[in-house]
Amino acid sequence: MRKTIHSASDGIALKLKILAKEKEDVRRKLVVTAKKLRLKARQLAATAREKEVVRRKLVVTAREKENVRRKLVITADELRMSRKTLEKKVLERTKDLEKVRAKDEAILASIGEGLVATDKNGRILLVNKAFERLLGWKGEKRKGKLLSEVIPIIDANGKTIPESERAVTKTPKERSMTTYYKRKNGTSFPVAVTVAPIYIGKELIGTVTVFRDITKEKEIEKARSEFMSIASHQLRTPLTAIRWVLSSLKREKLTEEQTKLVKTAHETSMNMASTIRRMLMISHLEEDGMEPELEQVILQKELEKITRLHDAHRQRSGLELALQCPQDLMVRTDKQLLIEILDNLLSNALKYTPRGGKVRMSVTKEKESIRIDVADTGYGIPQEEQKRIPEKFFRASNVDSPVEAGTGIGLYMVYNIVRLIGGTISFVSQENKGTTFTLLFPS
């Protein structure tokens, strides 16, 4: 029994041991589980923390987004505003520009002169109303066409003037020859043309041509020159009779007193003839029709002729005349015009030099020009009046002697003729010492 009991108690103890062991296992398991749980809990906590961070970040981002959105709204408003302002401004500016354009166009349309602008290749960019009216072309249809083809330029004989000569800017004074523009219908009219280049910065972008119908001016000019021609003819015819009679009387046997009178009268008639000649020449000079006619001139021969013309007057006035000129010196110039210049200078020198004085005419050949000095020992020109010498009708105040009546057209004419033959003229003068005129002209 005991054994049984023993064995029974042994069994219980085993069972207990087993139980204890199981318990221990469970505990161990629990510990492990607890460990796992703690780990999990830690992980969860970490995840929760991360989530929180993300959440917070999201909140911040949302806030930022909101801010941006607000800003965008503001910017959009601002943009709308500025667009409106801009539109308004553009509209205003366009209106201004249109006004300016309309004004410019009105100005262009209103000027009486024809106007045409071309690009640098000579193609028409724009024309004004007067262009259309004067030429009969519609500007819009001619745009892009060559100006030289739209308006042929011709001379008085209907001959076309070449392209090379039309681009030159010339005022009517500079252009010795009248030119004509041909209209669409083939008729033509005389024009005064100014061509000017158009530059933007330094770049030539085209030209602007302004032209004017000068038919009226030409008619007036023609009437004037016809009047001058007839008037001078009518003056010259009776003068010829007077001069010839006096010249033939001079050859007759007369008393000393009569000779003196006839000679003076004859010289007066000669002076009158030369005044008419000078007046006519000035009239030609002031028109635009005078052009020098170049020919070979033997200077000495011509100078001798000129001085001979003044011999009588010179001897009577008791003046000495010296002529110095290289022999056989030839010059290519307008003979008549040169004679006119020198005759005037010599005549003045003799006229304004008192008895016993000297007049010297000397020629020197310089590099490419001829220099002629006409020097006298005469009254001279007062310093303060010297710059008025080239004026028409100017007479120095110290030579108002009624005997030596001058017209004040001689030097005016000389200055103009000198320009015509491409020369220059200058003088030095001292009162009561004399005057030297120096003519320089191309040889």
Next chain:
Amino acid sequence: MDKPQKHVLVAEDEAFLLSMIRSLLTKNGVRVSTARDGQEAIDSIDKDPPDLLLLDLLMPNVDGFAVLQHRKKKKLKFPVVVCTNLSDKKNIIKCNDFDVNEYLIKSDMDDDQIWNIAEKYLV
């Protein structure tokens, strides 16, 4: 006389000037015909061609240029000295085209100067 007398035709509408030139030429031994306008000059040329023509340009009815035209048409070679009081360039050019030998402005010359020039064409 050794040499035959030279014949000069003077065409000039101004009677006084005409008489002066005539007496000047006659004095110098020249036979003178006169014409008071271009037509008379043309008739005279056809009837009795001169050795020299002194020709005014501005004359009534038929002017000096018509005379020059006639001389050209008839291929006449006698020299012509124009004596006029017209000095317009266009007239001078026109005369040059007609092969005029001299172009003189009357009021710029003395009567004997005209003879001096005319004489050259009568040698």
